[in-house]
Amino acid sequence: MTADGGPELIQLLTPEGERVHHPDYDVDLTPDQLRGLYRDLVLVRRVDSEATALQRQGELGLWAQCIGQEAAQVGSGRALAPGDFAFPTYREHGVAWTRGVAPLQLLSLFRGVTNGGWDPQAHNMALYTIVIGDQTLHAVGYAMGMQRDDDDSAVICYFGDGATSQGDVNEAFVFAAVYNAPVVFFCQNNQWAISEPLERQTRIPLYRRADGFGFPGVRVDGNDVLAVLAVTNAALAAAREGQGPTLIEAFTYRMGAHTTSDDPTRYRVAADLEAWKLKDPIERLKVYLARSGKADHDFFAAVEVEAQEMAVALRDGCRGLPDPAPASMFDHVYSEPHLLVQTERAAFETYHSSFVGGGH
Amino acid sequence: MTADGGPELIQLLTPEGERVHHPDYDVDLTPDQLRGLYRDLVLVRRVDSEATALQRQGELGLWAQCIGQEAAQVGSGRALAPGDFAFPTYREHGVAWTRGVAPLQLLSLFRGVTNGGWDPQAHNMALYTIVIGDQTLHAVGYAMGMQRDDDDSAVICYFGDGATSQGDVNEAFVFAAVYNAPVVFFCQNNQWAISEPLERQTRIPLYRRADGFGFPGVRVDGNDVLAVLAVTNAALAAAREGQGPTLIEAFTYRMGAHTTSDDPTRYRVAADLEAWKLKDPIERLKVYLARSGKADHDFFAAVEVEAQEMAVALRDGCRGLPDPAPASMFDHVYSEPHLLVQTERAAFETYHSSFVGGGH
Amino acid sequence: MAVTTMAKAINAGLRKALEDDPKVLLMGEDIGKLGGVFRVTDGLQKDFGEARVIDSPLAESGIVGTAVGLAMRGFRPVVEIQFDGFVFPAFDQIVTQVAKHNARSSGRTPMPITIRIPYGGGIGAVEHHSESPEAYFAHTAGLRVISPSNPVDAFAMVRQAIACNDPVVFFEPKRRYWDKADVDLTADITSATSPFEARIVRPGGSVTVACYGPMVRTCLEAATVAAADGTELEVIDLRSLSPLDVPTVAASVRRTGRLVVVHEAPVFLGMGAELAARITEECFYSLEAPVLRVGGYHTPYPPSRLEEDYLPDLDRVLDAVDRALAF
Amino acid sequence: MAVTTMAKAINAGLRKALEDDPKVLLMGEDIGKLGGVFRVTDGLQKDFGEARVIDSPLAESGIVGTAVGLAMRGFRPVVEIQFDGFVFPAFDQIVTQVAKHNARSSGRTPMPITIRIPYGGGIGAVEHHSESPEAYFAHTAGLRVISPSNPVDAFAMVRQAIACNDPVVFFEPKRRYWDKADVDLTADITSATSPFEARIVRPGGSVTVACYGPMVRTCLEAATVAAADGTELEVIDLRSLSPLDVPTVAASVRRTGRLVVVHEAPVFLGMGAELAARITEECFYSLEAPVLRVGGYHTPYPPSRLEEDYLPDLDRVLDAVDRALAF
């Protein structure tokens, strides 16, 4: 498997920031829209680096960095219509950004004050899913629901290269194909599943998995926000038009550790990271914007200022996140009364109140 | 999906018994070997029909008929070398036949005197697996064991068209591809998973599933014992030579009910069955043998006599199968002593012995 | 009122649910044209169409996982697992997603999913077709687990399960599918007893016998025999395993002083263990004997020719009753 | 003797098993180059090669399912499930195949598979990384389930699990991975106590406290505090959950008259239920109080900021002890 993605890689912006053309895919964006994407990328990266820092300071239990994958996430997220619905893994901070989920809501999960964090309906984005692959079936079911509602929206479903080995993901392919569900499978191939390289999951490029299930698969440069946008647009359009699923493999790289608990120096060489740094998704858009005169120094500076302000607010917000009330763990186990939970809750509260006046 | 298997169908013997040639696959069999295959097919069908009758007479709890699939099973089973290992579903009576498992051993399972029935090691064939798809991973694991033993044997793994939807089967494809395991995946596409037609499992031909995992897939006429033999030979050879897995789709038809509990008239039209009867695996070989002078009337008659004798013996054997001793259910739960099982067994035996002298 | 089998009563209940709420969907293997291997969904696809009564690919995790997505979209999926032994491929989706999603989303995305599972033995089937896996589900917070024992309850309880906003694992005692009773097929569920409450199906003062699903009939038969010997069994049909109606059982035990719990599932960590622990704690001073348990052994379900030796029967229930009385 | 953490003790045990028997294989996610997310397999791939210490695709059913095939071929696979909450995708292979295959084959094809699972909470992790699913496995006939509580036992028990011809689910209390003890890394397993026996880790006459895995340290700490108040706890480390060493607990309860069972797993249908039922049956006339249980609640494992409220701690153990004594 070629390290550069091979000839099948769809690209509209080279790592050097040169705008290139592709026979099948294109986007036509206004300078405003292009600057908007740049701003997205920068702010998402800032959320990510800020959260990483907060974890180091003990404010978060864990953080799963998305550095390097911003273009894949922002490009696909920005392709969505408001009525579309996104199913993320635990790393789609850039997608969450495009769905209007406040960064602080993401942090609340990694801080350990909630196992959720936002209202899925309010953002048309499901909660983060930690058990690898589970969400792919939810995505297909949701898309089947859209079919039944005669809603011509579509679903986008995120997962990683490692996830493609899970049975559930392949069952999702089966169901989506059989029911012709309006779902776009968006696989961010960041080359690693924790310490395991792609070769532990497949011997052919991942986009070709779709061949086995009878729907189209494409490989896009995941560090090229324009190409990702174009390819996702096309796949969503196909889904809306009743052509069923598409698998998009966004060829990218996990520039950070798997999570803040991980130490990638144990299993990968520094040279790889250096090579991928040259393909950075933000840098190439910046060069393109600057060279083409679509953005100037003032714009870039303003985005920096905005990022800085957001970071400060995020830090303060995070430190101020209150711990949930202890008894809240009993709150939503069921949505209707359940005798055992009621009994245990009462005992819990009695026991706790015994400490108020002194206790043991 | 074409009902006749399409142009990709590999065939060496037409439904009319005409020997045809294929650019990639062939077999060169002696008349003796050809007659042997015919005998296999006839005896397997007789086992099947006899077992069906025994079920109707209340001697078996259930029977899963293999009628119509004899060529797929015998052709692939006869391709195996003694050191190869077969993983069946619950319908591979023809494979069992080629592995030397006595038909009565199969019946013992369906009679309910055992959940197993034979010694897997003695026949290099695993026990029947009822939970759909589970055995495919066992097959890959076994093949990984062969790799580690530097044994250049191969594994063959059977499953149905319905099974291809299971996560486990797709995980088996992943593991086999990643480890390049010497395993032949043999899918008998008999067009039905109980009442569900193929279209509920896939929208493209099943042999193409392999494309998604990066190994070869072929579709063979599953009612053509010669083609099945040829194709299986080639796949086994590739596995032995270190080329890893192959997926064979044997395009065939379940001529009977799903099992003796099933009533296919509820979900499929009689015309289909009639069309498939014209492609019967036994008939075409008989025509070929007779026309080419490789077998004569005496041979066919002798096989009939043998089948008749076997049937009588099978009936008697089945009726004579003793029920297991009640306490035997505790025998092999563990292979080393386990306190709870010992305690329960002792109580069971005490309780039972209380009935001997009268009891309640 | 109509004399109806349990299978037909559930069919009628599903039909009513489909009629009453356009968001109700059925999904499973062979539930459409075939009407299910036990014909429980017979005729429903014909009447409600393929979009609402869905024959699925052969993949249990897929069935339950897509049901989760459908529930997120506002549907009320009712999925069928063809046999007890085939629920395990879906176990991850059930335990990880179905059970936990309401809590994870702070109640924003409830999971009104009904998982129908024919369970238990006694029908002479091959391996994996006779198991009683209910304890796995009852141990799992976020799931409700119920099981009817007769056609009347089956008709009401399946609709109540579907109407419930929480996920309900609905265990159908397959060997009682052909049991018959008079069922009022016009009854509405607002008047029915809560499915999460136990019911005393036969009052008696000597020994309390708690059971559910297929064992209720067995225990009622045992009670008839015992009565002839002058022992009055109070038979409680638990109906719900999560929540477990401990107060009803405890009140009975306070009267009788003795409890026998009966189920087909293995005794070790079965429902009887929980009931024994809880009743002993609640009724410590009322108990004249330890809670005794009758159930399956710590073995895989045996080949069918041995199932009569494996399954609790009238004699084993009476034996436990005798032992409880002898304490 | 060397001061060794539990994680390192298990590593040493795995190393010895690999050295002693060429049929032993390790398989799992990230166990090779990375040495496992907890470094329990650190260095083993380097020393034993990729054919014996296998980084697997990201698929738990695949890991366990291929292990079944390897076992059929005569290997002794030791598989790692990365965290407790990720065992469920493999549940079907474990319950349907690993557990039942020896019986199905009448003992001809045993399943000497060890399934290592780091379990339990207390490490501030995100969802699915802190669960205690042991009851699901202990309820399953055909599996053995054990859990060490300290480095010395961990070193012996992991080797005993691998040497056992039955499948063993080996639960590693992850928050005790860094606990240290003197471990004799030359000790051989023939002299070690059977892993299927409980051990009295602190004798005492007032109340018996049965626990296992991560809770043993907690209960020992509680015993120290109780002793200062004049209450002598007899702490039993169960070590094995299937089989459960009931005789050792019963003998203790006959002396103390009181039993408290402590585990992190939810109380409802947890190991405490079974122990309560069995001990009450065996020691009915010795018990001066009902068996009391301390454990997790019937809720999903809460977000980590609440885990201290969820997990049994010294105070909750002492509270139960007080309640038992007050009966």
Ligand SMILES: Cc1ncc(C[n+]2csc(CCOP(=O)(O)OP(=O)(O)O)c2C)c(N)n1
């Ligand atoms: C079922 C399951 N098994 C194992 C894990 C532990 N785990 C968390 S992330 C991860 C690797 C995922 O790799 P990939 O799918 O490529 O996504 P990435 O993290 O690279 O974005 C693993 C093994 C898990 N969360 N769920």
Ligand SMILES: Cc1ncc(C[n+]2csc(CCOP(=O)(O)OP(=O)(O)O)c2C)c(N)n1
């Ligand atoms: C996991 C699981 N789900 C459901 C079943 C019930 N079942 C038995 S056979 C069968 C259909 C299998 O179809 P296919 O794979 O095509 O094999 P065939 O029976 O046609 O040979 C089903 C659904 C099962 N045995 N296992």
Ligand SMILES: [Mg+2]
């Ligand atoms: Mg990855």
Ligand SMILES: [Mg+2]
């Ligand atoms: Mg089929």
